[in-house]
Amino acid sequence: MVLPYPYKIYDDVTQIILPDLQSMGVKGVLLDIDGTLMRTKDKAPEDRVFEWINTLKQNGILVYVLSNNKHPERVKALAESIGAEWTYLAHKPKKAGFYNAAKSLGLEHCEIAVVGDQIFTDMFGAARCGMKGLIVNSLDTYLWYYYPRHLLEIIFWREKRK
Numbered sequence: 771m772v773l774p775y776p777y778k779i780y781d782d783v784t785q786i787i788l789p790d791l792q793s794m795g796v797k798g799v800l801l802d803i804d805g806t807l808m809r810t811k812d813k814a815p816e817d818r819v820f821e822w823i824n825t826l827k828q829n830g831i832l833v834y835v836l837s838n839n840k841h842p843e844r845v846k847a848l849a850e851s852i853g854a855e856w857t858y859l860a861h862k863p864k865k866a867g868f869y870n871a872a873k874s875l876g877l878e879h880c881e882i883a884v885v886g887d888q889i890f891t892d893m894f895g896a897a898r899c900g901m902k903g904l905i906v907n908s909l910d911t912y913l914w915y916y917y918p919r920h921l922l923e924i925i926f927w928r929e930k931r932k
């Protein structure tokens with residue numbers, strides 16, 4: 771049975787540094803938006819997040835935006851601002867969105883890291899598809915449903931035994 775453990779846990783996306791990705795054999799990242807790159811209530815990420823993405827891209831890491839957000843204009847605007855292909859309403863943890871993203875990047879599943887803030891969508895999907903789930907502490911802790919959701923996530927909030 772596939773369980774939704776993350777492959778690795780980080781406080782924040784900007785801590786996911788290039789040597790880490792390289793040591794994991796990662797050549798591409800699927801980025802979640804809400805709670806990961808920026809707060810759901812924000813219109814754009816902070817500069818440090820753009821800098822992080824640029825550093826990855828400049829070093830040959832491919833970037834794809836895979837979001838469950840139902841507003842195409844929000845996902846498109848973010849993806850275009852970082853020069854990435856994108857999918858909105860991805861229905862994570864369903865496999866189809868992950869598979870399509872892998873195909874679009876031209877990478878094997880084992881070469882892809884899924885960066886997100888949720889266990890049961892981002893990390894579960896990654897685990898189901900043989901990708902490496904990198905979880906970050908959510909930026910959305912102000913949302914009323916953050917704590918109930920996080921309570922359900924807690925038993926899986928530890929790194930998968932490798």
Ligand SMILES: [Mg+2]
Pocket residue numbers: 802803804805806886887888
């Ligand atoms: Mg999220």
